[in-house]
Amino acid sequence: LVVVFPPLPRLRTLLQRCWGRLERGLLQGFSGGQSPPWGPALAVQAPAFSPQPAEDTGESNEASSLLDSILWMAAPKKRRTIEVNRCRRRNPQKLIKVKTNIDLCPECGNLKQKHVLCGYCYAKVKAETRLIRMEIRKKEGGPLNAPTVETVVLYDGEKPTEKDEGKRIIERARKRPSWFVQN
Amino acid sequence: AGSAWVRGLLGWARPERWLVPSSLFPLSCIHTSTSLQKFGKWEKKNRIVYPPQLPGEPRRPAEIYHCRRDIKYSKDKMWYLAKLIKGMSIDQALAQLEFNDKKGAKVIKEVLLEAQEIAVRNHNVEFKSNLHIAESMTGRGRYVKRIRYHGKGMFGIMKIVRCHYFVKLVEGPPPPPEPLKTGFDQAKEYVQQLRSRTLVNTL
Numbered sequence: 001l002v003v004v005f006p007p008l009p010r011l012r013t014l015l016q017r018c019w020g021r022l023e024r025g026l027l028q029g030f031s032g033g034q035s036p037p038w039g040p041a042l043a044v045q046a047p048a049f050s051p052q053p054a055e056d057t058g059e060s061n062e063a064s065s066l067l068d069s070i071l072w073m074a075a076p077k078k079r080r081t082i083e084v085n086r087c088r089r090r091n092p093q094k095l096i097k098v099k100t101n102i103d104l105c106p107e108c109g110n111l112k113q114k115h116v117l118c119g120y121c122y123a124k125v126k127a128e129t130r131l132i133r134m135e136i137r138k139k140e141g142g143p144l145n146a147p148t149v150e151t152v153v154l155y156d157g158e159k160p161t162e163k164d165e166g167k168r169i170i171e172r173a174r175k176r177p178s179w180f181v182q183n
Numbered sequence: 184a185g186s187a188w189v190r191g192l193l194g195w196a197r198p199e200r201w202l203v204p205s206s207l208f209p210l211s212c213i214h215t216s217t218s219l220q221k222f223g224k225w226e227k228k229n230r231i232v233y234p235p236q237l238p239g240e241p242r243r244p245a246e247i248y249h250c251r252r253d254i255k256y257s258k259d260k261m262w263y264l265a266k267l268i269k270g271m272s273i274d275q276a277l278a279q280l281e282f283n284d285k286k287g288a289k290v291i292k293e294v295l296l297e298a299q300e301i302a303v304r305n306h307n308v309e310f311k312s313n314l315h316i317a318e319s320m321t322g323r324g325r326y327v328k329r330i331r332y333h334g335k336g337m338f339g340i341m342k343i344v345r346c347h348y349f350v351k352l353v354e355g356p357p358p359p360p361e362p363l364k365t366g367f368d369q370a371k372e373y374v375q376q377l378r379s380r381t382l383v384n385t386l
Contacts, residue, residue, distance in 0.1 A: 089259070096267045102278045111278050 107179070121179070128177060135170050158182070225250045225349050245306045245354040246317070249298035250347060253324045254290050258346035261287045261321040265348065272357045273299060273314045291319075291348060298352050308354055315357035322347040 105118035112118040155176035228248040324345030
């Protein structure tokens with residue numbers, strides 16, 4: 001016969017208090033951040049942190065952000081069909097408008113726009129002024145010789161009048177053109 | 184009708200055309216391949232000869248086909264000018280093209296003036312202003328691929344783009360423009376379509 005005496009109440013309370021103290025001590029140790037020395041060790045070691053990987057993560061962050069931004073860039077989702085393309089290219093806004101401001105020049109009969117000089121007449125005048133300027137250049141004979149008096153252009157068989165007293169006279173060896181009116 | 188067809192056929196096979204090849208001229212020898220260029224379908228359209236008209240028939244208006252090949256311009260950009268001219272009288276078309284800033288406008292103007300010349304000289308057109316543009320179209324010319332150099336050793340392949348321009352002048356004043364279809368007309372047509380439906384495969 002075995003008679004097991006239950007532990008006396010004083011022993012039980014003592015044991016409980018000792019256990020509580022142990023646990024409190026363990027908890028305190030845990031709150032420190034370190035695992036208890038007899039706690040289960042991690043099977044896998046965590047990777048050691050060093051200054052270099054910080055930069056790598058920085059770069060990878062930038063690269064990933066660039067890739068992300070590429071992913072968020074606008075790109076066409078579907079091919080635009082030829083029907084859609086035609087609607088866009090041929091709608092009246094893109095067609096050339098018919099101009100209503102074209103008239104006939106009363107002098108030469110060529111076409112001209114209403115607010116623009118007639119191209120043919122302008123070319124005629126330009127050619128004649130070029131020849132007059134060549135004459136002036138021949139007379140002056142060099143740069144910076146322009147006289148301080150007015151210039152008068154006289155054509156074949158024209159004499160200078162009293163009004164053209166002090167003016168420089170340029171001779172042109174041709175008949176006076178009809179559009180160049182003499183004063 | 185058979186004789187007319189045969190005469191029409193013989194119209195294009197003119198023997199003087201066969202004297203062109205340079206084998207007869209030993210001095211001007213080298214250009215054997217491109218002798219006067221290969222004639223496309225549009226150029227051949229000028230060669231059809233109709234049989235003489237009967238006294239009662241209305242006068243057939245003269246038709247002049249002209250084109251220019253391998254213009255250094257894009258066919259899409261040229262299309263806008265061709266669409267501008269369609270259906271105008273030749274004077275109006277020349278006026279519009281003269282004051283247009285596009286590169287193709289100058290080219291088309293030359294083509295129209297050439298066509299007018301040909302009409303008066305060869306096709307018995309009395310008044311050179313009495314022509315209107317019945318058709319004006321663009322076509323794709325021969326493209327050539329070239330390398331376009333980019334930075335960092337990259338390259339792209341670019342196409343050098345050319346186009347053809349075709350025009351058909353017809354004698355007479357331009358036809359009046361068709362009235363634009365209103366919504367009411369379209370609705371009427373739709374209702375008409377619905378009303379004219381019948382039952383299929385029944386008695």
